[in-house]
Structure formats: C-alpha cells, structure tokens
Amino acid sequence: MNKISKLNHMQRDSTNNIAKEKRSEPRREKLRNYRIEIKFVGKPIYQFRVINVTAKGAGLLIKDDSAFLKMIEVGQIVEADFISPKGTAPSGLYNAEIKHITKLDMPEHKGHQLVGLSILKKVYN
Numbered sequence: 001m002n003k004i005s006k007l008n009h010m011q012r013d014s015t016n017n018i019a020k021e022k023r024s025e026p027r028r029e030k031l032r033n034y035r036i037e038i039k040f041v042g043k044p045i046y047q048f049r050v051i052n053v054t055a056k057g058a059g060l061l062i063k064d065d066s067a068f069l070k071m072i073e074v075g076q077i078v079e080a081d082f083i084s085p086k087g088t089a090p091s092g093l094y095n096a097e098i099k100h101i102t103k104l105d106m107p108e109h110k111g112h113q114l115v116g117l118s119i120l121k122k123v124y125n
Helices: none
Strands: 010-012 019-021 035-039 045-054 057-063 077-083 092-103 112-122
Touching: 057 092, 077 112
Parallel strands: none
Antiparallel strands: 010 019, 035 045, 035 077, 045 057, 057 112, 077 092, 092 112
C-alpha cells in the first residue's frame, strides 16, 4: 500500500512568513537525459526521469497510473541505477531508500507524482 506524504522541504519563518529551504545541499535541476532504472525480481525494469539530484538523493517524476507506484512505499530500500549522461555523480548502482511519494499540483507536472530517493550506499558488483 502506498504511503503518500507531503513535501516538507520548506519551512516558514514566523517573523516574516517567508519560506526557507531546509535541504542541506542544493539540488541540480533542469537535467537532460538523467534517469534512474529500478528493477524488482520478476518485474520489468522501470526507468524514470530524474527532475532533481544531489550527491545524497534524487527526485523521480512518475505518472499517477504507473504500476510502479503500487509496488513501493515510504521506507522501502531499492537498488537504483543512476544513469548520468555526462557521468557526473551520482552515477552507477546504489541502494536507496524511498523517502516520500508526493502528488504534484504544479501544472507542468499534472498527472505525476514525485518519488524522493535517499542514497544509502554504492553497490559494487
């Protein structure tokens, strides 16, 4: 069963009601051809567009009707193959934890959810 959470990356400053970023490092956005592949035993390989990435994790854009969303839940550990077109980090196979599954309300991402991955460790073959 999916556990859907709300993003809590922004925190309001009570003195002037301005949103402040809570992330510890900046995210690279507007990535071209950066993707992640995730495979479960006996299932097809799922490939997703990465919409933001840091050395510690990534945000995946996934269609609302994707069967993948029925197979995951917050806290689950998956093997994620980070495929960077320029070989920039992170690149390669990692164990990653699903940190959140968030319905997106932005018009440019209508019909999609954001799945946040946190990198745990590199997997060496």
